[in-house]
Amino acid sequence: MANDAFSISATLSGISEIRAGHPFRGSVPEVVNGSVSVIQIKDVDWAGSVKWEGLTKTRLEGRKEPDWIKSGDILFVARGTKIVAAYVDEVPVPCVCSQYFYLLRIKSERVLPEFVAWQINQHPAQTYLVKSAEGSAQVSVRRSMLEDLSIVIPPINQQRIIVELAKTASREREIFEALIINREQELRVIAKKLLEPTVAER
The missing domain is CATH 3.90.220.20 (DNA methylase specificity domains)
Structure with missing residues (x-):
């Protein structure tokens, strides 16, 4: 070492x-x-x-x-x-x-x-x-x-700080990914209501 x-x-x-x-x-x-x-x-x-x-x-x-x-x-x-x-x-x-x-x-x-x-x-x-x-x-x-x-x-105190920062970043990533998924689902619902009748009329 x-x-x-x-x-x-x-x-x-x-x-x-x-x-x-x-x-x-x-x-x-x-x-x-x-x-x-x-x-x-x-x-x-x-x-x-x-x-x-x-x-x-x-x-x-x-x-x-x-x-x-x-x-x-x-x-x-x-x-x-x-x-x-x-x-x-x-x-x-x-x-x-x-x-x-x-x-x-x-x-x-x-x-x-x-x-x-x-x-x-x-x-x-x-x-x-x-x-x-x-x-x-x-x-x-x-x-x-x-x-x-x-x-x-x-030193172990610094290790703990880094680990906690990494955990926080991971939780934030999960929250943002969930928000993106929810927003995409909302857009799919809007697209279905807005566009499907138009497509059916053709």
Whole structure:
């Protein structure tokens, strides 16, 4: 680690345990009454949020205890069209992540996992990961590249401030997006009332 008066710089592997997702063989087998939910790439959006309501249910085989997703974990999408980290705040159901994720667990109490997830999703880290990734349209990030990612760690109070700012920005984005959707729906209703009679007369 290198440090100055304000921050510490470390590799991602230096501050976290990095594990592979659950080793499913191919696609996740769906079991309607399965006791385990699986987080797949489709369940994480571009903002790094997990869409819990759409998880596939399955049944896990084998005697080895799986790496259950826990509160405070970071899920890193390692393959596909989006390279994004998702911070897990609460886990509403017993679940694992698929083989296309890396599961990150922060080892130090001086590092907030939500801050690390935020930093991974910012331009400097994204630039490094995209350049290091294999493939073009469907990229793949090797574990060694993720391990070597440089993370800047400011004092924990500053981490908290940044996390709160990011949460505020996310809430504001959701509000604006909802307003846009509502306005578009209003315009569709107006267009239907105004234009459909005209079209029918032709």
